[in-house]
Amino acid sequence: MNNQQAIKEKPAIKDKPVIKAKQVTNRGEEDYIKAIYKLSDEAEGDRVTNHQLVTYFAHTAQTVNEMVRKLEKKKILVYQPYKGSLLTALGKDEAVRLIRAHRIWETFLTEKLGYAWEEVHEEAEMLEHLTSSKLADKLYAFLGAPTVCPHGNYIPVLSDMNRDDLDTCGRLKLSKAKKGKQYCLKGVVDDKALLVYLNGLAIYIDLCFTIIERDLISDIVTLAYGGRNTSLSGAVAQKLFVCEVYDAEDNT
């Protein structure tokens, strides 16, 4: 027995490959970080409750609790039972890093590979998790330092890493737009069903239109563009971001 040990101890280390897998799949944790970042924009008080995560991921309360506690230990967030989670600076950096990678990939896939805007989310969702800063930066430069992704959402750069609202900044929700005025579509929420719906209506980024009707009872906005009128529900209008357009003849 002792003998066998002795023999086993010297299995001549040949200079063979010896492949080791590395940082395999932070996927779970990273998805939680992104979710908390995203949900905190919409939620009141910035704190994201476990309940929100339960419905977002369709995980059990137990699972959400475990993940949140784990991220808390890693200093990625602070958690108050019954109150919710708040990302630390570390957590926010991580979230922004992921969102940046996500949007860079989306831009690459549409601009360079000819994907449609409703096809890129899933691919980017996977690729973002294995995108080093080096890769992100090189891709970004290759794309010509774009400011927005195919859905019109800002691609954060290091200087605005901690800006809170990456999605609406400088723009207006269409649901807040005013009758009679002219707007230009600058961003949409990255939601496949919505994107396909907009395709059918020939609505895309940079489209300009006039609001010809805004019914507050039915919560419907009606736009005029390209010789047609289209009515959108409040639910849709809330997912579109616009900038006001000033006509040449319309001074101020």
Add this chain to the structure above:
Amino acid sequence: MNNQQAIKEKPAIKDKPVIKAKQVTNRGEEDYIKAIYKLSDEAEGDRVTNHQLVTYFAHTAQTVNEMVRKLEKKKILVYQPYKGSLLTALGKDEAVRLIRAHRIWETFLTEKLGYAWEEVHEEAEMLEHLTSSKLADKLYAFLGAPTVCPHGNYIPVLSDMNRDDLDTCGRLKLSKAKKGKQYCLKGVVDDKALLVYLNGLAIYIDLCFTIIERDLISDIVTLAYGGRNTSLSGAVAQKLFVCEVYDAEDNT
């Protein structure tokens, strides 16, 4: 108790996001498939023994056995105890799909993003596992249907999916080259240390040189190119693939 059940059964399904992670990390299995494919090129009789996998991955015999049995159940290989594993057509297709994705990514990273040839392996190693056929095909087209990766190795296309020797086909190992003849470097093994070494010697794909010495005792080849002479060990020469070059004046 029964009561509680009844209440719990109707947690009104809201139309909230409900994000589900999918096909998470076949990484382990896929690495085994690739390893078996690669090792079967070098090994005698095509079969890859568990022992080869043990040294390749630095996993235990038990782990290798489990993985092999699992892949066997999935019809990816046939395994004979004490003999080794042989990929099925399904397994080979899978391996080639991965190698194709790997080499396409390597090409993208060097050609489009300016990576050095010794930097691309690790990135490609991760990206290949989440590359759909659609993505691979679009990338491939974007790159202009390249035939080889930055290391000069063939990028398989569907038509040669089952070709056995993707790495040496049509080419010669430098270690088999003859004194006095002229050759062109067409491929090198994708091994970081080797690539960095070659950088230092200004040796790269498509470099042409003449073999001015070939010492069989010391197993050293000496090349002349760009006004310099360089001696390479047999270990290195075995990892370089060349084609013979015929001078204009040297008929036949």
Add this chain to the structure above:
DNA sequence: ATATATTTTAAGGTTAACCATAAAAATTCA
């Protein structure tokens, strides 16, 4: 201020991909 509802968490389970130890089986070699 309590009763009800909701949120948290303890306890224990599952699967995948790894590990170690050691017994059983097959191969190889003398």
Add this chain to the structure above:
DNA sequence: TGAATTTTTATGGTTAACCTTAAAATATAT
């Protein structure tokens, strides 16, 4: 052919990310 060596596999363990059930703690609404 038997002994030595190698290969395989049974048993049992670990961690991460999920699960269920049910108890404990807190919040809310009357």
